[in-house]
Amino acid sequence: MMRRAFALAVLASVCAHAAAAEAWHFSFGDRQPAAGHTAVRADMQYDGKRGYGFEPGAEVRGSTAYLTSDRPFFFSADLPEGNYNVTVTLGGNEASNTTVKAELRRLMLERVATAPGATATRTFTVNIRTPRIPAAVGVAAGAVELKVPRETVQEAWAWDRRLTLEFNGEHPAIRAIDITPVQAPTLFLLGDSTVCDQPGEPYNSWGQMLPRFLKPGIAVANHGESGETYRDSLTRRRLDKILSAMRPGDTVLMQFGHNDQKQIKEGKGGPFTTYKDEIRNHVEAIRAHGGTPVIVSSMERRRFDANGKVAPSLTDYAEAARQSAQELRVAFIDLNAMSKPFYEALGPEKSAAAFAEPQPGKADNTHHNNYGSYQLAQAVLTGLRQTGLPVASYIADGYGNFDPAHPDPVAAFAVPPSPQFTNERPLGDEQNASAQGYLFTYFIGNGEDGLHLAASDDGYHWEKLGQGRSFLKPGIGNAKLMRDPCIVRGPDGVYHMVWTSGWKENNIGYASSRDLIHWSAQRALPVMAHEPGTLNAWAPEIIYDEQRGEYLIFWASTVTGKFPQTDGSSEDKYNHRMYATTTKDFATFTPTRLFYDPGFSVIDATFLRANGKRYLLVKDETRNPPRKYLQVAEAPDLQGPLGKLSSPISPPGVWVEGPTAIQVGADTIIYFDAYMDKHYGALRSRDMVHWEDVSKQMHFPDEGTPQRVRHGTVIAAPKELLDSLRRTK
Structure with a gap:
C-alpha cells in the first residue's frame, strides 16, 4: 500500500499552490489546457513543489484529451483543510467503467459507465482535514493525538493537506477535475x-x-x-x-x-x-x-x-x-x-x-x-x-x-x-483474531534446487511442505543459486523474497508471490554493483519498516580494503560489514549505504521482536580466535542507531549461522544452523537475557541427510495458507 508519513509542522504550513486560488481546474492529456486550467500529463508524479500529480505506482497513458489506465491509479492535489465540491469528467476513446474513491478509500462514485468517445460528469463533496485543532469556544488549541505509526503512516492520507482521489474500475479514464471550496x-x-x-x-x-x-x-x-x-x-x-x-x-x-x-x-x-x-x-x-x-x-x-x-x-x-x-x-x-x-x-x-x-x-x-x-x-x-x-x-x-x-x-x-x-488486523477486539502457524523458508545442498518450505503449528515440530519439492527454482545470477531465502509479507498482502544468488555475485535475487506457489519473474538486484572491489552479497534479509512505510533490505558484503584487517577477520579474504537499501515499490531503490559496522566481520543479521521491543541479531564471523557466535542488540529504530551488543548467546564452542527468530506464546525462539555439526538448533528465552538451548526438543525434516534444512527464515503465517501449501504436491 502506498503510504505518506508526515509531520505536524509540515501540515501547519500553507502551500503556495493552495493559497494562490480559490478553485482548482485540472485538464488531463497532452492538449493545451483552457485558460485558468492546469495541464496534467501522464508522466507527472506528485511533487511537493508543484502541489499536484499522480501518486507513485500510477501506470497511466495519455491522449490529447484524457488519461487512462488498465489498473487503479491515484491523483493528489494540495489543498487547505475544509469541504470541497469535486467535479470529475470521465470517459475516453474506449468503453470505461470508473469508480472514484477519495482519501482513504471513501466511496464517492460507483461504476460510472461511458461508451467509447462519450463523457460523463459527476460532482461529489469531500472533506479534508489535518490533526491541528484551532482554538474555539470551550476548545483549547492543540492537535489530535494520532496513533503512531497507524495514523501517521498507514492512514496518513486521512490527515494530510492533500486531496487524494482513486480512479478504479475497467479502463478508468479521466478528462478533468474541478475542485471548489464550499461551505457545505x-x-x-x-x-x-x-x-x-x-x-x-x-x-x-x-x-x-x-x-x-x-x-x-x-x-x-x-x-x-x-x-x-x-x-x-x-x-x-x-x-x-x-x-x-x-x-x-x-x-x-x-x-x-x-x-x-x-x-x-x-x-x-x-x-x-x-x-x-x-x-x-x-x-x-x-x-x-x-x-x-x-x-x-x-x-x-x-x-x-x-x-x-x-x-x-x-x-x-x-x-x-x-x-x-x-x-x-x-x-x-x-x-x-x-x-x-x-x-x-x-x-x-x-x-x-x-x-x-x-x-x-x-x-x-x-x-x-x-x-x-x-x-x-x-x-x-x-x-x-x-x-x-x-x-x-x-x-x-x-x-x-x-x-x-x-x-x-x-x-x-x-x-x-x-x-x-x-494483513494488519484493525485494532481492538483481539479475541476474534485469526489463528496462525509458522512457516520456514530454507534451502538444501548448495542452493541449486531453490526454495523449500516447512510448516509448524507449535514452533517445535516442523514438516516439509509439498513433499519436499522446490517451490521456486533459481533463475538469475551467474551461479543460479538460491541460498538464504528470506520472506516477508508486506501490507499489500504480497510475500516478498530475497536470496543469495551466488558465492561471488554483487547482486541479490528478488521475487514476489501472493500464495508462495505462483511467483513473479525473478530479478537480480545489483545492490553492490556500484562498489569496486566487492567480493560478495550474502544472506540478504528483508523487513517492512512500518514507521517509514518502506521495505528495508540488508545483507553482508566484503569490499576489498574497505575496513582494516585484524585478528578478527573471517576466513580467507572476507571481512564483512552489513549494507542496506530501501524501497517502497521494488521499482526504485535508495542508494546502497553502510548499515552496520560493529568493528569486526559481521554477517547473518536479522531483526526480531520480543516483549514489545525490537532487536538486531547478528553473527560474529571472527575466525582467529574462533567466535562464530550470536549476539543481540536493542533496535529502537530499524534503521539505527542500535544498542550495545550482548554477550554471546549461542551454545559455547558451536559454530552457527543463519539465525532467525519468532515469538511463540511468551517465548522467543531463535533457530540457527549449526553448520559444522550439520544440524539445526534452537534457543529459547522469555527475557532476551537468559537463553536455554532447546535444540533437542526440535524436530526438523531430513536431519542427518543431504536434504537437511539450511539457513532459513521463519515467519508467522495464517493456518489457511499453510493448509493450502500442505495440499500442494
Whole structure:
C-alpha cells in the first residue's frame, strides 16, 4: 500500500499552490489546457513543489484529451483543510467503467459507465482535514493525538493537506477535475474500526461507504479510529477536533461499543455507568456547539446459535445506547437490531461473505469487507431517514429504505477493491483474531534446487511442505543459486523474497508471490554493483519498516580494503560489514549505504521482536580466535542507531549461522544452523537475557541427510495458507 508519513509542522504550513486560488481546474492529456486550467500529463508524479500529480505506482497513458489506465491509479492535489465540491469528467476513446474513491478509500462514485468517445460528469463533496485543532469556544488549541505509526503512516492520507482521489474500475479514464471550496454542511462520524476509514483491503466500514449514498452538497468527515471507545474520543481529542470545525446545523453520528466492552474486564467501566456518562458528555458538547448528535448502536459480531439465529454479544451496550438516546432526547439508529436480520438472511455459513477475509477461508467475524459495509451503510441511512432530521434530505434518491432481511445479492456486488491490501488486523477486539502457524523458508545442498518450505503449528515440530519439492527454482545470477531465502509479507498482502544468488555475485535475487506457489519473474538486484572491489552479497534479509512505510533490505558484503584487517577477520579474504537499501515499490531503490559496522566481520543479521521491543541479531564471523557466535542488540529504530551488543548467546564452542527468530506464546525462539555439526538448533528465552538451548526438543525434516534444512527464515503465517501449501504436491 502506498503510504505518506508526515509531520505536524509540515501540515501547519500553507502551500503556495493552495493559497494562490480559490478553485482548482485540472485538464488531463497532452492538449493545451483552457485558460485558468492546469495541464496534467501522464508522466507527472506528485511533487511537493508543484502541489499536484499522480501518486507513485500510477501506470497511466495519455491522449490529447484524457488519461487512462488498465489498473487503479491515484491523483493528489494540495489543498487547505475544509469541504470541497469535486467535479470529475470521465470517459475516453474506449468503453470505461470508473469508480472514484477519495482519501482513504471513501466511496464517492460507483461504476460510472461511458461508451467509447462519450463523457460523463459527476460532482461529489469531500472533506479534508489535518490533526491541528484551532482554538474555539470551550476548545483549547492543540492537535489530535494520532496513533503512531497507524495514523501517521498507514492512514496518513486521512490527515494530510492533500486531496487524494482513486480512479478504479475497467479502463478508468479521466478528462478533468474541478475542485471548489464550499461551505457545505458536514456529517461527522465518530466510532471504532467498524466505522473508520480502513486503510487497506479486505477491511472496510460503513463510514467509508456512506458518501456514495449522499447527494452532492454535504461532506462526510470520518473521525472514527480503529480500537477506540467514547473515552478515547475524549482523551485523544477527536471530539475536540470535530467541535473546532463544526458549524451550526452539522450532524454527528456516534457508534462505539466493541472496544468499550473491554473496560468491564479491566474494571474500568461498564455499559450502564461510564459508557452512558461518556455518551452524555459527547451529546452535551455537540449540542453546545450547535450540532445535532445521533447515537448509533454497534452492529453485532458474526456468531450464530444452533437455530441459525445471531447469538448476541453486545446486548448491554446496545441497550445502554438506546437508553441514552431516550433519556437525552437524541436521535437513535439501532444498527445493532438491523444487523441481525442482515446476517441471518445470509445464514451461518454464507454470512462470511460480508466479513473481511485476510486469508483464504478465515473470516474476521467482527470487521466487514466492501460488501458487508455497503449493506450496513444503507441500514444506517435508513435509520437516519427514520429520524426525520434535516440531514436526511441529502440521502440520494432511491436509498434510505433498506430492508436488512433482504440485502443485495452478494453475486451482484461489483464495487472494485482498492489496490491497497493489509494483513494488519484493525485494532481492538483481539479475541476474534485469526489463528496462525509458522512457516520456514530454507534451502538444501548448495542452493541449486531453490526454495523449500516447512510448516509448524507449535514452533517445535516442523514438516516439509509439498513433499519436499522446490517451490521456486533459481533463475538469475551467474551461479543460479538460491541460498538464504528470506520472506516477508508486506501490507499489500504480497510475500516478498530475497536470496543469495551466488558465492561471488554483487547482486541479490528478488521475487514476489501472493500464495508462495505462483511467483513473479525473478530479478537480480545489483545492490553492490556500484562498489569496486566487492567480493560478495550474502544472506540478504528483508523487513517492512512500518514507521517509514518502506521495505528495508540488508545483507553482508566484503569490499576489498574497505575496513582494516585484524585478528578478527573471517576466513580467507572476507571481512564483512552489513549494507542496506530501501524501497517502497521494488521499482526504485535508495542508494546502497553502510548499515552496520560493529568493528569486526559481521554477517547473518536479522531483526526480531520480543516483549514489545525490537532487536538486531547478528553473527560474529571472527575466525582467529574462533567466535562464530550470536549476539543481540536493542533496535529502537530499524534503521539505527542500535544498542550495545550482548554477550554471546549461542551454545559455547558451536559454530552457527543463519539465525532467525519468532515469538511463540511468551517465548522467543531463535533457530540457527549449526553448520559444522550439520544440524539445526534452537534457543529459547522469555527475557532476551537468559537463553536455554532447546535444540533437542526440535524436530526438523531430513536431519542427518543431504536434504537437511539450511539457513532459513521463519515467519508467522495464517493456518489457511499453510493448509493450502500442505495440499500442494
